[in-house]
Amino acid sequence: MTDGESGVVASNLVQAYSSGRKLWGKADEFRAVDRVSLTIAEGETLGIVGESGSGKSTLGRMIAGIEAPTSGTVSFWGQRYAKVGSPDWRRQRRDVQVVFQNPAAVVDPRWTILAQVREALTTHEALAASEADDKAQAMLALVGLGTMSNRLPHQLSGGQLQRAVIARALVLKPRLVICDEAVSALDVSVQAQIINMMLELRERLNLSLMFISHDLSVVRHISHRVGVMHAGQLLEIGDSRTLFENPQHDYTRRLLAAIPADSPRQRRERDMNAFAPLAAASSPSPIQA
Ligand SMILES: Nc1ncnc2c1ncn2[C@@H]1O[C@H](COP(=O)(O)OP(=O)(O)O)[C@@H](O)[C@H]1O
Ligand SMILES: [Mg+2]
Numbered sequence: 001m002t003d004g005e006s007g008v009v010a011s012n013l014v015q016a017y018s019s020g021r022k023l024w025g026k027a028d029e030f031r032a033v034d035r036v037s038l039t040i041a042e043g044e045t046l047g048i049v050g051e052s053g054s055g056k057s058t059l060g061r062m063i064a065g066i067e068a069p070t071s072g073t074v075s076f077w078g079q080r081y082a083k084v085g086s087p088d089w090r091r092q093r094r095d096v097q098v099v100f101q102n103p104a105a106v107v108d109p110r111w112t113i114l115a116q117v118r119e120a121l122t123t124h125e126a127l128a129a130s131e132a133d134d135k136a137q138a139m140l141a142l143v144g145l146g147t148m149s150n151r152l153p154h155q156l157s158g159g160q161l162q163r164a165v166i167a168r169a170l171v172l173k174p175r176l177v178i179c180d181e182a183v184s185a186l187d188v189s190v191q192a193q194i195i196n197m198m199l200e201l202r203e204r205l206n207l208s209l210m211f212i213s214h215d216l217s218v219v220r221h222i223s224h225r226v227g228v229m230h231a232g233q234l235l236e237i238g239d240s241r242t243l244f245e246n247p248q249h250d251y252t253r254r255l256l257a258a259i260p261a262d263s264p265r266q267r268r269e270r271d272m273n274a275f276a277p278l279a280a281a282s283s284p285s286p287i288q289a
Contacts, residue, residue, distance in 0.1 A: 005078040007208060008040040008063060008176060013072035015058045032058040034232035035072070040176065045202060045209040047219030047240065049255060050229030056212045059229065060178045063210060064096050065089065077175060094124050097169035101181040103161040107153045113164040114140065114149035120168045139171040140164070142204075143197060159190035163197070170201065178210040183218060195222050216255050220244065228252050 015033040033055045040046045040063075048056050061067040063074055065081035074081060076096065082088035100106065107116055117136035121127060127135070140149045143163040145156075153161055162182065169177060179198070183191040199222055202209050211219050219226055220240065227237035228249065236248045247253050 006042040007044070007077065008038075009075040010039070010063055011037050011073050011075075013037070013059065013062050013074070014070045015055075015062060015067065016070040031232050033062065033069075036229075036232075036234045037072075038227055038234060038237060040208050040210060042175070042208055043202070043206050044225070045199075045211055045223045047223030047226040048210065048212045048229060049216050049219055049226060050214065051255075052214055054229040055232040056214075056229050057180055060098065060180050060210060060212050063176075064098050064178050065092060066098070094172050095174050096176045096178065097172060097174040098178045098180060099162070099166055099169055099182040101185050103158065103165040104153065106165060107161065109153050112150050112152055113145065113156070113161075113167075116164070117149075117168045117171050121171050124172060136167075136171060139167045142170070142201065143167045157190075159186050159194060162186065162194060166194075166198070166201075170205065170207075173205070174207070176208045176210065178212065180212045181214070182211075184213060184215065191218060198222065216258070228255065 013033055013036045014031060016029045016031050019028040019030055036055075036059055038046070048059065050056050058067070062069045062072075065074065065076065065084070068081070068084055076092070079092070081092055107113075111119070114133070114136050117139055118132045121132050121135060125132075137146070137149055140146055143166055145160060145163055145167065148156065148160065153164075156164065166182075177198075183194050186194065195218065198209065198211075201207065209222070211222055213219050223240045225238060226240050226243050228235045228243075228251065230251050235251055236243065238248075243252065244256065247256055
C-alpha cells in the first residue's frame with residue numbers, strides 16, 4: 001500500500017461550484033466532489049464507477065492536478081501540486097497523464113501519429129530528432145500501431161486513434177495514468193482489447209492507473225480496488241473482488257444489477273435502463289455522458 005511517499009494520497013477533497021444564484025444572501029454552492037479520500041499505490045489500478053454526474057471526472061481532474069480543489073489535499077509521490085499554470089506545475093504534469101473519451105478531439109488532424117508522439121516527447125526533453133523518432137516509434141509499436149505510425153488521424157479507427165493517444169501519454173513515462181471514460185465510446189470488443197492492452201502496459205511500465213467509467217463491467221477486470229461515487233461522495237471503496245461479491249451499499253448493488261451476462265446489446269440496454277432513473281433522481285444536469 002501507499003506509504004505517503006510513493007503513490008497518490010488524496011485527503012478530504014472537495015470541489016464546490018457556485019451556481020451563480022444567491023440563496024438567503026449566501027452564494028449557492030454545489031459540491032461536485034464532497035470530502036473524498038483515497039489512495040492509489042504504485043503499480044495499482046483503482047477503478048472509479050458511478051453514474052454520469054456523480055463527480056468522477058471532477059475527482060480525476062483534482063487528482064491529476066488539472067484543477068485545484070476547493071479544499072483538501074493531494075499528495076503525489078510525496079509532493080503537493082504547485083500552483084496551476086506555474087513552471088513547477090508544468091513539470092509535475094508530465095508524471096500524470098489523462099486519457100479522455102474522444103481521441104479525435106485531442107489530436108492534430110494534420111500530423112501523423114508518429115509526429116504527435118514525438119512532439120509530446122520533445123516539448124519535455126531536448127532530444128536529437130532521430131532519438132525522439134526512435135522512442136516514439138517504439139511506443140507506437142508497444143500499443144500495436146508499429147506499422148501505422150505514418151498515418152494521419154483520419155486514417156485510423158476510433159480504437160486505433162485511442163491507442164495512439166495512449167502512446168502519446170505513455171511515451172512521457174508517467175507515474176500515473178488516469179483513463180476517464182477512455183473506452184466508453186468504443187465497441188465492446190474494442191473496449192476489451194484496449195483494456196487488456198492497458199493491463200499489460202501497466203505491468204510492463206509499472207504504472208499506477210485510475211480507471212474511471214460509468215460502466216462497472218469495464219472496471220471490473222482491470223482494477224485491484226474499486227471506488228463507487230454517488231452524488232459527489234465516495235460511497236465505498238475496496239478490493240475489487242470483495243466489492244463485487246459483497247457490496248456494502250444498496251446503491252452499489254443497484255449498479256451491479258445492471259451488469260449482466262448476456263449479449264453486449266442487451267447489456268447496454270440494461271445499463272441504460274438502470275442508470276436513467278438513478279441519474280434523474282440524484283444529479284443536476286451532467287456536463288458529459
Ligand atoms: N466546471 C464546472 N462548473 C460547474 N459544475 C460542474 C463543473 N464541472 C462539473 N460540474 C458538475 O459537477 C457534477 C459532477 O460532474 P462530473 O465530475 O463531470 O461527473 P461524472 O464525470 O461522474 O459524470 C455534475 O453535476 C456537473 O454538472
Ligand atoms: Mg465524467
